[in-house]
Amino acid sequence: MVPAWAGALAGLVAGGVALGVAQLVAGLVGPETFPVVAVGDVTVDLTPAPVKDFAITTFGENDKTVLVGGVLVVLALIAALIGVLARRRPAYGVAGLAAFGVVGLLAVLTRPDAGMLDALPTVAGVAVGAWALLWLLRRATVSTPAAAAAPAGTAERPSQVEPPAEAERPAEAEPRAGVERPAEVEWPAVMRAGADLRAFDRRRLLTGVAGGVVVAGAAAVIGRQLGGRQAVDAARVSLALPKPATPAKPVPAGADLRINGITPFFTKNQDFYRVDTALVVPQVDPNEWKLRIHGLVDRPVELTYADLLKMPLTEADITLTCVSNEVGGELAGNARWLGVRMSEVLRRAGLRSDADMLLSTSADGFTCGTPVDVVMDGREALYAIAMNGEALPVDHGFPVRQVVPGLYGYVSATKWVVDVKVTRFDRDEAYWTPRGWAAKGPIKTQSRIDVPKSGDSLKAGRATIAGVAWAQHTGVDAVEVRVDREQWRQAKLAEVPGPDTWRQWSIDWDLTPGEHTIQVRATDAAGRTQVEQEAPPAPDGATGWHTITVKVA
Ligand SMILES: Nc1nc2c(c(=O)[nH]1)N[C@H]1C(S)=C(S)[C@@H](COP(=O)(O)O)O[C@H]1N2
């Protein structure tokens, strides 16, 4: 009989083999058909708004790693348990793995536009995993007449039995390093698997385990390679970006106040926040990419990437903001985008007058619902192909994404966009709407204190308080700061190229010793001042004044 720890180990390795094989096959069929990813995707889709919010604020950019890690830990525990059970009856092991497979299949096959082929990675993984489990358990025992007289393995040896000091090793073809204390005793019935007398052999189990680990690892690595990351990366790097027909307005020299610790005017691509539901980033080949515009239009339009690049390109500086951003949070970034105006493409299709929503869909099925009037009112709403002078990073929507100044990302900024259905808000719903978020999401005016940081200890005397404020497409007209809830004072504002970006601000303050509360609020160009009332991000964006405390000595 195999000890429990060995069963658990065999289960773990068999689970690893199952996942490795599934990943290998998913590399051929499509990375989104890897069952772990599909289960994670379903989890993301079923996550209620407050939990999603909690995940984003707690784990930030790592929310997906934590989710996949969580799924893997649960899988590992169950796999170990299956291994333990399979020692008693191999059928338990097979049944356990099959149950796993069913859950994986449900997740894979309920994905948008799933086909029967998508079942292959899960089925292959479970089949090979089950085989590996049985093979390992079988391998871990030796069936020999000698086993009855001299069973191997210390784990099963009843402690009350004292082995003779000079026991003879059982005569066997294979050396048995795992045999430490052979004993010539009568062994209890627990050692017998049916009529067959089987003894546990640790060495054979461990060599089998090592083999399993190698197979699982190799399959996973090859599967990832096949996943196609390289091909799209290569296509992305070799792209030559056309010159814009309409270049961005020059950024005034005074846009960056050059204060230590302040948010820079432009966010570097690698520092740009990332929020999306994609556990596996869609790999979209620009040569195969198409944008289909249909629905309430006079003439459906289909554009290839080459078609898009031939159209006049507009360059614009736009600050993107996530609705999940807490007051004072980091889920906002400013970039120079290059793309084709959405209005230009939509005019080619001819929008019907009753249309009020653009339901855009990404390559992975995510959708945004964007108001038609916002996109058509003359602002620089783009099908963007580049970000800060380089082709869109894959994480940020390569080859094409939407960017609409003034709207939160969840209702406008579809990455990997492939389809636009011109429709009506009373007929269609986008991804986040049934999940508790507002159908429309204009960005709320916000301001943030970057320096000092909350909790900082400062020296008494003159300190610079600085940060950024945003009110996209309206513009920030004033930023005020107050200390200890006394008089508001006007901060100095940096210059901006237009109303679509955030605006740096700063103010010098003479701080006296003690603990102080610093607050900020912005007023937009329409004269609306940020409200003090605190609201959470759901359903349509957080409100309140960013408030920090500092110690001054
Ligand atoms: N395909 C796709 N596009 C998406 C999302 C998504 O989940 N999937 N999330 C949106 C949200 S909520 C935001 S805030 C922005 C974030 O864009 P970024 O990751 O480039 O910063 O992308 C938007 N576009």
Ligand SMILES: [Mo]
């Ligand atoms: Mo977002």
